[in-house]
Amino acid sequence: MPDHKVRIKLKSYDYRALDQAAAYIVESAESTGAAVAGPVPLPTHIKKFCVNRSTFINKDSREEFEVRTHKRIIDILEPTPKTIDSLTRLNLPAGINIEIKM
Numbered sequence: 001m002p003d004h005k006v007r008i009k010l011k012s013y014d015y016r017a018l019d020q021a022a023a024y025i026v027e028s029a030e031s032t033g034a035a036v037a038g039p040v041p042l043p044t045h046i047k048k049f050c051v052n053r054s055t056f057i058n059k060d061s062r063e064e065f066e067v068r069t070h071k072r073i074i075d076i077l078e079p080t081p082k083t084i085d086s087l088t089r090l091n092l093p094a095g096i097n098i099e100i101k102m
Contacts, residue, residue: 006076011097032083042071
């Protein structure tokens with residue numbers, strides 16, 4: 001299977017937990033003998049919200065909030081059955097969205 005690869009997309013609001021999870025995935029994939037490309041950081045998606053502090057008198061006074069979504073991609077080249085088995089048994093911390101494409 002020369003063109004077979006597994007792509008893992010990770011998303012999280014906390015970049016520290018995301019980097020730890022990516023390091024854990026790379027370590028577990030390399031321990032099973034697969035070649036790993038990544039983690040590749042993707043652009044951070046920033047969603048901004050502007051909210052009025054007061055609706056009547058102080059209408060010009062506003063408060064701004066933002067939510068940052070950090071993303072990483074990991075490609076596992078030439079995965080073995082042992083690699084795929086270890087990927088299905090991942091124990092990642094809460095708050096990390098993982099998407100695996102084979």
